[in-house]
Amino acid sequence: MIKVFVPRDSSALSLGADRTAKAIQQEAQKRGIEIQLIRNGSRGLFWLEPFVEVATENGRVAFAPVQPKDVAGLFDAYFLNPDSSMAKAHPLNLGLTEELEWLKKQQRLTFARIGITDPVSLNDYLAHDGYKGLANALKLSPAEIVKTVTDSGLRGRGGAAFPTGIKWNTVLGAGEKGVQKYIVCNADEGDSGTYSDRMVMEDDPFVLIEGMTIAGIAVGANQGYIYLRSEYPHALHILNEAIAKAEAAGYLGDNICGSNHTFKLEVRRAAGAYVCGEETSLLESLEGKRGLVRFKPPLPAIEGLFGKPTVVNNVISLATIPIILDKGAQFYADYGMGRSRGTLPIQLAGNIKHGGLVELAFGATLRELLYDFGGGSYTGKPIRAVQVGGPLGAFLPESQFDTPLDYEEFSKIWAVLGHGGIVAFDDTVDMAKMARYAFEFCAIESCGKCTPCRIGSTRGVEVIDKIINGTDVEKNTKLVRDLSDTMLNGSLCALGGMTPYPVLSAMNHFAEDFVPKPKSALKKIIDIVSA
Amino acid sequence: MANALPVEISTTIQSLIAQHKNMPGALLPLLHAIQDTIGYIPEDSYLPISKGLALSVAEVHGVVTFYHHFRTHPVGKHILHVCRAESCQAMGSEKLEASIKAKLNIDYHQTTSDGAITLEPIYCLGNCACSPAVMMDDEVYGRMDNQKMAELISEARAS
Numbered sequence: 001m002i003k004v005f006v007p008r009d010s011s012a013l014s015l016g017a018d019r020t021a022k023a024i025q026q027e028a029q030k031r032g033i034e035i036q037l038i039r040n041g042s043r044g045l046f047w048l049e050p051f052v053e054v055a056t057e058n059g060r061v062a063f064a065p066v067q068p069k070d071v072a073g074l075f076d077a078y079f080l081n082p083d084s085s086m087a088k089a090h091p092l093n094l095g096l097t098e099e100l101e102w103l104k105k106q107q108r109l110t111f112a113r114i115g116i117t118d119p120v121s122l123n124d125y126l127a128h129d130g131y132k133g134l135a136n137a138l139k140l141s142p143a144e145i146v147k148t149v150t151d152s153g154l155r156g157r158g159g160a161a162f163p164t165g166i167k168w169n170t171v172l173g174a175g176e177k178g179v180q181k182y183i184v185c186n187a188d189e190g191d192s193g194t195y196s197d198r199m200v201m202e203d204d205p206f207v208l209i210e211g212m213t214i215a216g217i218a219v220g221a222n223q224g225y226i227y228l229r230s231e232y233p234h235a236l237h238i239l240n241e242a243i244a245k246a247e248a249a250g251y252l253g254d255n256i257c258g259s260n261h262t263f264k265l266e267v268r269r270a271a272g273a274y275v276c277g278e279e280t281s282l283l284e285s286l287e288g289k290r291g292l293v294r295f296k297p298p299l300p301a302i303e304g305l306f307g308k309p310t311v312v313n314n315v316i317s318l319a320t321i322p323i324i325l326d327k328g329a330q331f332y333a334d335y336g337m338g339r340s341r342g343t344l345p346i347q348l349a350g351n352i353k354h355g356g357l358v359e360l361a362f363g364a365t366l367r368e369l370l371y372d373f374g375g376g377s378y379t380g381k382p383i384r385a386v387q388v389g390g391p392l393g394a395f396l397p398e399s400q401f402d403t404p405l406d407y408e409e410f411s412k413i414w415a416v417l418g419h420g421g422i423v424a425f426d427d428t429v430d431m432a433k434m435a436r437y438a439f440e441f442c443a444i445e446s447c448g449k450c451t452p453c454r455i456g457s458t459r460g461v462e463v464i465d466k467i468i469n470g471t472d473v474e475k476n477t478k479l480v481r482d483l484s485d486t487m488l489n490g491s492l493c494a495l496g497g498m499t500p501y502p503v504l505s506a507m508n509h510f511a512e513d514f515v516p517k518p519k520s521a522l523k524k525i526i527d528i529v530s531a
Numbered sequence: 532m533a534n535a536l537p538v539e540i541s542t543t544i545q546s547l548i549a550q551h552k553n554m555p556g557a558l559l560p561l562l563h564a565i566q567d568t569i570g571y572i573p574e575d576s577y578l579p580i581s582k583g584l585a586l587s588v589a590e591v592h593g594v595v596t597f598y599h600h601f602r603t604h605p606v607g608k609h610i611l612h613v614c615r616a617e618s619c620q621a622m623g624s625e626k627l628e629a630s631i632k633a634k635l636n637i638d639y640h641q642t643t644s645d646g647a648i649t650l651e652p653i654y655c656l657g658n659c660a661c662s663p664a665v666m667m668d669d670e671v672y673g674r675m676d677n678q679k680m681a682e683l684i685s686e687a688r689a690s
């Protein structure tokens with residue numbers, strides 16, 4: 001039977017993938033053709049969703065984007081036999097998916113299966129190298145697993161880039177023998193411009209489950225929680241379905257794969273607070289409290305969830321563990337540059353023509369991502385600014401587009417890679433407004449524990465408004481800079497501590513936008529603001 | 532206090548409390564369950580929740596009000612979340628937002644006069660490759676424009 005693939009990823013659904021799937025099913029029925037319709041994950045070429053594929057002997061052939069109105073025409077052109085001359089000539093025929101430049105240029109390690117498999121089919125997962133990492137881990141001692149992760153050079157993909165193996169080692173050595181420990185997956189993915197966690201959970205949930213299981217075995221934790229943002233209802237259902245299947249097949253629960261290891265997993269829903277992505281706030285929330293950030297020390301690795309030693313890792317960090325255990329530390333470490341080893345799933349977002357998921361070894365430049373992959377802006381206007389690393393990341397001007405994606409290189413230009421989201425803005429962006437929004441967002445999301453963040457953010461909005469209105473620009477610019485200094489140095493967590501990144505980078509690189517309308521005395525004010 | 536609630540709601544809440552009370556960190560899952568079942572978290576439920584989970588009423592109140600997702604009042608038949616975050620801003624969400632408000636004749640946190648739609652802001656739906664994005668109930672929609680928005684709103688009103 002001919003296999004037809006229509007993605008079930010949320011972004012594909014957001015562009016009508018369900019309606020396309022239904023139209024294909026109905027048309028096939030009408031014509032008496034039997035097909036097997038598979039709802040796979042997305043390949044991540046979101047500008048081409050709904051991205052339909054037909055299986056052939058030589059691989060899958062893509063037809064995209066397919067709207068319901070295109071379906072009858074595709075059947076008329078015999079698209080189920082993509083080698084036929086009519087199917088070949090169809091304008092939506094993109095040829096073999098694997099041959100698409102956009103995919104061929106990538107190094108998909110963490111995303112190796114995504115878009116290929118049916119996310120909730122355990123058999124599909126197993127047929128595509130699933131659970132090979134766990135099989136290897138079960139042959140190693142906990143310390144050997146941790147060493148493999150350390151040697152791979154993997155650093156946390158949630159933003160702080162802390163070496164994962166070192167964190168695990170602390171948890172491995174924490175507490176008395178037999179003490180309760182936890183693995184907590186940070187699936188709060190609150191940064192604008194990011195969706196790689198969502199894709200993993202919706203499009204390949206077993207890889208996250210496998211990664212968490214290995215983490216549990218490595219550090220001696222028998223319980224895991226996935227703290228999932230409430231904005232991701234599809235991910236919730238898919239994760240729960242996958243967890244149930246993994247349990248039924250003996251990959252979760254007691255005596256995993258016949259070993260004497262126990263690992264149980266539960267999804268917990270967050271409730272729409274950005275700050276709960278911060279690991280200690282997250283733990284408070286999991287304990288059923290308000291998400292107030294905790295003082296550190298103690299580190300969560302020593303006293304985490306319910307006071308017990310806890311690994312808190314991002315979805316991508318955990319989902320990368322299986323391939324490291326499968327292919328070895330060196331295999332992973334061979335990718336990347338400097339101290340940024342391996343690959344980063346980069347998410348192209350905002351005003352970009354070809355938005356989507358690009359997994360690459362560290363080291364590619366922003367320019368390559370924005371133009372070679374992204375195809376420039378969506379509107380066709382020049383890209384004027386990009387924000388990398390979410391709402392707490394700096395805005396970068398054109399002159400910095402040649403910066404390679406590498407933690408250290410970004411930190412040299414006072415920017416961050418964060419969770420790998422890149423949001424492009426064309427030349428209609430008003431950077432004073434973006435700076436104002438950064439303060440506004442901080443004010444809305446502040447947990448309220450420390451004054452610089454709680455009060456500073458609200459004050460920041462007021463002062464930027466004054467600058468925009470042309471009131472005492474010199475005095476108020478100084479005030480924003482002082483306020484930013486206080487927030488940078490006096491905040492307990494990065495919400496208050498990094499809001500100055502977008503604010504000050506906007507002022508430093510785009511001073512001309514902080515000019516009151518009408519644009520009189522333009523030059524003078526530019527000099528004041530950028531000084 | 533709990534008596535102020537209609538009996539069936541009160542019974543529902545009691546049974547949800549019973550289902551959750553032995554769970555570690557039960558409060559958030561319980562609040563979700565209540566909101567999923569009856570649409571909101573009545574303030575009159577704080578007392579029975581606090582008794583069931585051995586917390587103070589103030590603690591329950593503190594948690595409910597801390598999280599943007601929880602609401603203490605009934606909402607319309609459908610909830611429309613409009614993304615206000617950066618990626619969507621880069622694709623014109625501010626204009627979209629203004630036209631939605633004008634079309635529905637309400638501001639954020641309000642419900643249309645026919646009770647069909649409650650409007651809420653949201654900060655990223657993870658659909659940033661297809662900005663601007665909105666979410667109607669549990670479904671996300673991308674590359675929104677005024678025409679697609681009008682269709683979505685009339686579909687919601689009709690259902």
Ligand SMILES: Cc1cc2nc3c(=O)[nH]c(=O)nc-3n(C[C@H](O)[C@H](O)[C@H](O)COP(=O)(O)O)c2cc1C
Nearest residue numbers: 156157158186188189190277278279313314317494
């Ligand atoms: C305000 C704030 C929000 C954060 N949000 C997230 C998030 O949504 N997801 C995430 O993985 N890490 C987030 N982090 C980083 C976490 O605190 C923590 O570093 C991370 O979960 C550790 O996992 P990793 O080492 O695998 O990256 C956030 C930090 C701050 C200060």
Ligand code: SF4
Nearest residue numbers: 447449450453493496
């Ligand atoms: S910086 Fe802001 S969010 Fe972070 S602990 Fe302080 S008040 Fe809370």
Ligand code: FES
Nearest residue numbers: 614619656658659
């Ligand atoms: S910023 Fe709107 S969906 Fe991410």
